[in-house]
Amino acid sequence: MIVADKKPIEEIIEEVKNNEKILILGCNECVTVCEAGGKKEVGVLASALRMYFLNQSKEVKIDEITLERQCDHEYLEEIRDVMDQYDAVVSIACGVGVQFMAEKYHSTPIYPGVDTCFLGVTEERGLWTERCQACGHCILASTGGICPIARCAKRVLNGPCGGSAKGKCEIDKEIDCAWQLIIDRLEALDRLDEYEALCPLKDWSTDRAGGPRKVVREDVQQ
Amino acid sequence: MxxxxxxxxxxxxxxxxxxxxVLYILRAFEKGADGVYVVGCLEGDCFFNNGNFRARKRVEQAQKILDAIGVGGERxxxxxxxxxxxxxxxxIAIEMDEKIRALGPNPIKAAKQKAA
Structure with missing residues (x-):
């Protein structure tokens, strides 16, 4: 999932302080799971903003809506009828949602309410960690299901590097060396011989090096 | 007794x-409560193991938000x-009552009355 973190309320106040009718727009998907932008967080942010503006003697209307997703046309269309009621929207979906909202509702300012961080997993409640950098060409088949692009600080493809010590990375003793994890996993799979095979140069044109990317699937297009 | x-x-x-x-606490202030305190079981004595620890974290979260919006986290x-x-x-009831009286009324309550 896409992992996001809450923005400090002071930053959100600074974004919207000159507006009088504000919609707080949540998303029921990834940001709900990482407890940054779901229905509950919409409620908390809206309540805090209402109190802030009241305390400043400003009359500001703050409404709450949480959509199923903010990255698909059909869900964003659900609010078309009410959008003219607002001067601004604080979207607490990921950066994708914020941008798609801005594209769809061109004349309404859309402000981000979360900081979008990475593609990751919930290791435990309150702890999310990165697993994928969406490089566009998956090599997990040859690395025992552990990604050196996302989990190695240097993105080393034939590792480990000299900075690996006791299974940890030199940049932080709490970070596992991705290549140690790969070796341990290949050993557990009894495929350690695959570790000897050199990984060829990676085609980075599918990563950000090629600019903004797109996936075109003519077979499912209408 | x-x-x-x-x-x-x-x-x-x-x-x-x-x-x-957190929302329960914020809504109480939004509705005009001058202070909110949560009274949980002794730490380590929760029937559900960690309910009171969770509550403490949520009160701390609410305090941060209340500080940020100028209501005052100590409420x-x-x-x-x-x-x-x-x-x-x-x-505890007397202590909280005295603490909130010293802080004065919830500024949101006054702002709401002024706006009405």
Whole structure:
């Protein structure tokens, strides 16, 4: 999932302080799971903003809506009828949602309410960690299901590097060396011989090096 | 024991303080409460193991938000005591009552009355 973190309320106040009718727009998907932008967080942010503006003697209307997703046309269309009621929207979906909202509702300012961080997993409640950098060409088949692009600080493809010590990375003793994890996993799979095979140069044109990317699937297009 | 505690304190019963959400605390202030305190079981004595620890974290979250919006985080507090400590319950009630009286009324309440 896409992992996001809450923005400090002071930053959100600074974004919207000159507006009088504000919609707080949540998303029921990834940001709900990482407890940054779901229905509950919409409620908390809206309540805090209402109190802030009241305390400043400003009359500001703050409404709450949480959509199923903010990255698909059909869900964003659900609010078309009410959008003219607002001067601004604080979207607490990921950066994708914020941008798609801005594209769809061109004349309404859309402000981000979360900081979008990475593609990751919930290791435990309150702890999310990165697993994928969406490089566009998956090599997990040859690395025992552990990604050196996302989990190695240097993105080393034939590792480990000299900075690996006791299974940890030199940049932080709490970070596992991705290549140690790969070796341990290949050993557990009894495929350690695959570790000897050199990984060829990676085609980075599918990563950000090629600019903004797109996936075109003519077979499912209408 | 029939002990007396300040009559301005409204008790809201919940099955476990683990049920308390940040939003409950914020909504109480939005509706005009001058202070909110959560009274949970003693730490380590929660029937559900960690309900009171969760409540403490949520009170701390609410305090941060209340500080950020100018209401004052000290208006929300968390206390722990056992169900057999009636005198301690009264002591906490008096302590909280005095603390909130010293802070004055919830500024949101005054702002709402002014706006109306």
């Amino acid at each position: 029939r002990l007396q505690y300040p009559s301005n304190i409204k008790i809201i019963l919940i099955p476990c303080t683990g049920k308390v959400d 929300a507090q968390m206390y722990n005591l056992s169900s057999s400590e009636a005198p301690r319950f009264v002591q």
